[in-house]
Amino acid sequence: MYHLPLVATLLPMFGAFLIAALRKRPLTRDIVATLLVASSLGVLISLYPLLGSGALHSSYPIPTIGLALNFRVDGAGFVFAVLIGFVWLLATVFCRAYMAHAHAQTRFYSLLVFTLGGCIGVVTAGDFLTLFVFFELMTFSSYVLVVHEQDPESMKAGDLFIRLGVAGGLVLLFAIILMQYHLGHTDIRPLLPEIAASGMNQFLVIALFVIGFGVKAGMVPLHIWLPRAHPVAPAPASALLSGIMIKVGAYGILRVLIEVFSAPGPVDSGSEHVFFSTAASSSGYVLIWMGVLTMFFGAFLALQQTMAKKTLAYSSVSQMGYILLAIGSAAFLGTDGAMGFVGALYHIINHAFFKAGLFIMVGAIYIHTHELDIDRVRGMARVFPLLTVTFVVAAAGIAGVPGFNGYASKTLVHHAIEKAYHYSHLPSLFWAEKIFVLTSALTICYFIKLFRGLFLGPTSAAFANKGYKQHISARIIPVVFAAIVLLIGLFPQVLYQGLVTPAMAGFAFDPYNIGTYITGLEFFVWPDIRAMLIVFALTAVIYPVGNYIGLFELLRHGRLAQVKKVSTVRLPELPAWLSVEALVYQPLAHAGFRICTYMHTYLDAGVNYTLFTGIASLFHRLIRSVGSLEKLLLGLYEGGSDIPGKLSGASEDRSHSGAVHRSSLWSNRNINTAALLVAFLITLFLVVFFVFQHP
């Protein structure tokens, strides 16, 4: 059992090379890829006994460099790892249908499997250094998945993805280096006593960690890469990027705020015992608001999209907001934050299923249409009746309809924000709760819009081909996802009691709080269902009104005017410059490059000019003046030694050219004089030298 985390991580990584070697045999290659993912998942599942009972540590020291690869799997890590493996397996099977006619399939498969190793490595890592190693490997290998199509759009999206990925990784590295310096190790376990003793700047370290992981998690305003990169990737990759890889960022934030900055036992801080750092708690408050902003803007922007995958990508941003909010509330409440923790974890699981499922469903449509813009692809309900059903199920999951999986986790997240308000009585959190409700309504709105666009209406002639036969895995996988969404939704307690609450073991939550609020929690109770009904009522108001006044078409930039009749009351379209990218990132990038150019112009070329050219011309001038001095001296010698010659032919010499003049300068007699002078100077020098050398 000791080596299992390492095996589960390295198996896909080395397996990727095996897949690359099988490029001549597509079928074998696909089967091997699926088997690799499945066996890695199997290895992870065999760690099940750990759940709730403690953690498995395994360490692989590298003596030559004094560092070690550490793995540590506890309940939370186990849940993440199994979730990753499971969704990955489904997506890999779906690849068989989606990638059948794509180019560079071997590259895609081998990097898909390699990325799995990176993801598992991150969630099973026992210290942040190990985590960082796998985190970077994941970033770079998933880049290849993002740019798979290699068209200009995906290359641009990929550039953004990799740049922000590298920048985020470096910020993370900064935090890890600070931690290593102050603590001497980077272990992922409750460290508050050590941290408090070391005098580390807690706010700085937390901020760096949250930014570093936040880039990956798609936290506003670091999210800009996400809505670009997720839609351009092939559907199985989008499903994994949105369903799994952004969760890795959330995982990191969760570990830092709720685990690392908590204490394994009571820490004496003044008079009372604390289990959580005050820095983590205040950061939790900030994170709640980051989450609220992320969920609201994500949902708002998702409403404006017409490309189905773009809607889903913005929806992922929005859903990450829910997760961040829950994590923030857990950190904010400290020992009483168990609700936030279970909410975050449960929503991570649910979001992985419905979002990966949705991406795969629209991917299945894409296989047929090669187009996903709801202005053009319409009426798919007639072509794909089965997909229509699964899509509705998954959308009901994300909308939080009771009986579908999103309901359970959204209820938990809602409880978390309510608890944060009740414990602190901060009026700001009251408003946060209201925005939460509004966002939930917007979520349903954009899914209605997407569903109407994609499935209803007249089928365009180009796509109405009834004879189209779907690949078997393109039919099964969406059904599997829908079934999971439905099963979790109908029996929320199974996962809740089976996986989510046991994962709390090892975290410093108050057992009394857990016993009162968490263990015996019922999902289908009237207040929670009522909260959902309020959301539906709100939706019933917002959607028709918004549709009428053009609330969902604020970013279309006139493209719609030809398609649809414009209503009389209409909101103005938002200008293109009103985005974080145009407001912050582009000017920043621009300024950065400007600075580089200035450095080139002034520091590099400038120094070159002054130091090399400038000094050279100075020397040139100096030599010229020395030269004229020499000429003067020679003229004096000439005057002194060649008086007869001067007397006889002075007038002729002056009138003749320089060459003649010079030849007369270097006549024998002059050289004699010069030699005498030089000999005299050397003697003088030697005498002076010896006199001073031996006093």
Added chain:
Amino acid sequence: MRTTSLLPVFVTLFPMLMTIGVAYVARESTRLRDHLVVLTTVVTFVAAAAMYPAVIRGELLVFELFEILPGLGFVGSFRVDLLSLCLVLISSFVWMLATIYSLSYMKHGHSQNRYYSTLTLTLGSCIGIFTAGDFFTLFIFFELMSVIAYVLVVHEETAEALKAGYKYIIVTIIGGLSLLLGVINTYEISGSLSLDAGTLITEPSGLALATFIAFLVGFGMKAGMFPLHVWLPDAHPVAPAPASALLSGIMLKTGAYGLFRVVFTVFSPELLIETGWIHIMAVLGIITIILGSAVALTQFELKRRLAYSSIGQMGYVLLGLSVLRETAIVGAIFHIFSHAFMKSCLFLCAGAIIHKTGERDVRKMAGFGTKMPYTFAAFSVAALAMIGIPPLNGFLSKWNLALGALDGEHVAYVGVLLLSSLLNGLYYLPIIIIAFFGDTHEMKRDETSKLMLWPILILAAACFVFGVSPLNILYQLSQFTAAMLMNGGL
């Protein structure tokens, strides 16, 4: 423990003597010349490696050749301690690979006889800098190497090369004179030039400061330190690729080596911290890092971009040295190794690409990844190592430099290092991206010749092996060396 050994003299003088052999044989047969050149570099590397067991045991290999000026105390002595061993090993190794690469690269070039004789002579003088036992011997070898390397810089004999070579030789002469001034001053103050004597200058004075600055100018010139870096981006790109690899990968390190000796032997870390003179180096190091990385971003000619990158990377070494904490010194020494592997690999790859396709503009390399997959795979590995992606070697040096900077309570230095890493990413990644993903057409595979490919692949593999890996003996060597330096001698 001092052991008299012939090996330090042998590794230095053997390539120099073989130069005569190479030049003589070249008149008879080019095949024989090629074999002899490779043999020379291989024997040199083996001899350098043979010093490893003794030196790692803590022995000091010394050999006194003759007195250069009787009565004045200058002795043509050789001395190999851990720091010298580090540099001798890496130089002879990279030189060996670059020479093997040259066989194919220079095949149809002109003046090959001149090229190969110069190459071996430069090897000898370069190693001489590291094995020298006193500053006078060091100075002689330093000048010898600098002047002979001029022939390598101007090898192509184009107008551009001659111009860059002129700049190189002028700057080298200025640097050499400044170094001589430093040596003379040191002798004036302490009466000795030996590297054995421990700290030579112990008292702060105006003359001591002048000495420090003279050394800084002399060695910093070679190391590409701002503002003396101006020759580097001109000279490195115009040389033939294997020579560029050696100029950037190895010869820059002679400057860094000199600065190590200045900090630890001529002066002492305590004195430099007490007087604050080390801050001069730290500030120049920071400017060098930012400048090199920032300007590399604005360059689009592949070899020029690599040359600016070298400036930035040498800044890391200077910064690590100026922190004067053991971890930072480990980082600086290990970065000398890392950078030698990475940058030589990159320059050799650049040579292979230009040799095969004639393309120098990084924006026009679309699809070359499918054309030359192995070369570009190696290029990517070295470039990712440059950015500091684990588990490659660049990550380890950055990790140690950053921890060392924190040890010295310079949080801002960590920011500088990471900013530079980001810039590295911004100028290296587009090259890789455009080569592998820029063009969807499958190009016909047209890989470079085996003789050129193997050195490239070995260097790329070294980035892995000497990264986060259990085989990383060089990291241990760096640790021992740093401990030795911080404890003042053996």
